[in-house]
Amino acid sequence: MFCSKCGKPVDPSSRFCPACGATISAAPPPPPGNYPNPNQLTRPRNNRMIAGVCAGFALHYGWDINLVRIITALVALFTGIGAVAYLVLWVIIPEAPYALPAKSI
Ligand SMILES: [Zn+2]
Structure with a gap:
């Protein structure tokens, strides 16, 4: 070469x-603009109600955020598994990176 x-x-x-x-x-x-990975399910840092799990799913799959929250609340109320699932997802789904490069820890 x-x-x-x-x-x-x-x-x-x-x-x-x-x-x-x-x-x-x-x-x-x-390629530039490929970070953060847009295919990664993350919890956005803004527009979140509790931990951003609903907002993350809504953004990732293009769902209506209010619909996601209502369904999540109903599932949590009537099945009792929703709250646990929410906590699990809270732990599993990483937080979206800051728009500006965060300082390295
Ligand atoms: Zn040369």
Whole structure:
């Protein structure tokens, strides 16, 4: 393969061009805007009622958030399993990352 910057042949296993020092990108970089993963079910940090579980499901699946909350409340009231399920989902579903890069812990 050849350096994309100076055109000199470079070893594909090396990460930098020996002639000009440019970074050799064998694999294309991940597309921008792909983080956070939109397919990941998360609990949004805003628009949440308790822990954002209902809002997370509504956003993820395109459901009506009020409908999700009503159904959740009814299930919790009449089956007794809803509250437990909510707590479990609260623990399982990760919180959505902040819009700005959060400081590394
Ligand atoms: Zn080069």
